[in-house]
Amino acid sequence: MTAVRPASAGTLTYETLLARARGGELGPHPAGLRVAVAFTTRQAVRHDGRGTGYRNEVLGLRVGAAVGSCAVEPGATADGVVEECAGAEVERLLDHPLEPVRVAALDAYLMHVAPHTPAHGARPVRVPAGTSLEKSRARARAVVGLLHLPPGATVLVVGVVNSLLEALRARRLAYVPCDFKGGVTEWGEAVAGDALAGAHRCDALLVSGMTLGNGTFEPLRRHALEHGKQLVMFAQSGSAVLPRLLGHGVSAVCAEPYPFFWLDGGPSTLHLYQGGVR
Structure with a gap:
């Protein structure tokens, strides 16, 4: 880890x-x-x-x-x-x-x-053209690839995206899904509403950038920092904000500025960050 x-x-x-x-x-x-x-x-x-x-x-x-x-x-x-x-x-x-x-x-x-360029620490990854589901799965594989965990580890997922859960399952990683909306996942698993409570029973955190806008990001960042856990952000919200917090609780970011993958069937680009931002 x-x-x-x-x-x-x-x-x-x-x-x-x-x-x-x-x-x-x-x-x-x-x-x-x-x-x-x-x-x-x-x-x-x-x-x-x-x-x-x-x-x-x-x-x-x-x-x-x-x-x-x-x-x-x-x-x-x-x-x-x-x-x-x-x-x-x-x-x-x-x-x-x-x-x-x-x-x-x-x-x-x-x-x-500081746009998303290699000069500023970003590694571009191309998402091939395809259906909405194909592109969602391609993004999910890139996001989950930023986690460095052995099979059997448990990941808190904040902002439930079924393609992300599917990619974690393929890696044989357990997860605790969490979202304000509650409900169930595609596989009938209950979605928790309290992310911080779930974080205590997880080895790493996989968190949506939308937590910046609803005020739930900072407690999760502090938890990751204090407990030495990986915090990987998948960020359409705040894609240029979160790379600035690498090494300050955030361990990696999949940054996806507008226009997002779901807006078009053509190829699109993700920007992956690990380590510091220049």
Whole structure:
């Protein structure tokens, strides 16, 4: 099992990263940058051959060539929020009262400053063209490949995606599925609602970036750091934010900026990070 750096006085958190961005410590001052386009992307999914489906909604903010994203609960983003964000200074949105807006603004800012390229520590992985299920499975294999665990280990999965569970099963890894929505997995397994409680009985954590937007990320990061567990993030939300936390509780990131694999049947790219970000 890969060791995770112990906690130290210099440990970064999401909030300290946000504060540094507000102060212009990570690049150009955000007061000088504006959001050109704000939008939401909504989807409902039911793959052929699968008995269950799900819905997603993602807030997107464009700064220059970069799009920052944060998942929200379906129907939670009022049209007024999108209109408010369009044309706004990034500095103001980093202080917005809604957490998903702050996450999307930070994500756009950091991707503008340091896009997903090998020069910034990313390893690109191509997802071949295919059906929605084929692409979902290809992504899942890339994400699960970031875990360094022996067969029989148990993984907490926060943000249940059946393709990820399928890939863990193929690796002979046990898992504890967790999601706010509850319910059951494709295999009839109960989905827990309390991620932190489940983390204590798991060897590693596989966590969606949408935890940034609903306030559940930091407790999981601290748990991983304090207990020396791997924390692998699969990130459409905050894809440029989470690589900054490598070595500060996060051990690896599968970063997937907008447009996401499910928006198109053609090839798409994932960006894998392990170790520090330059």
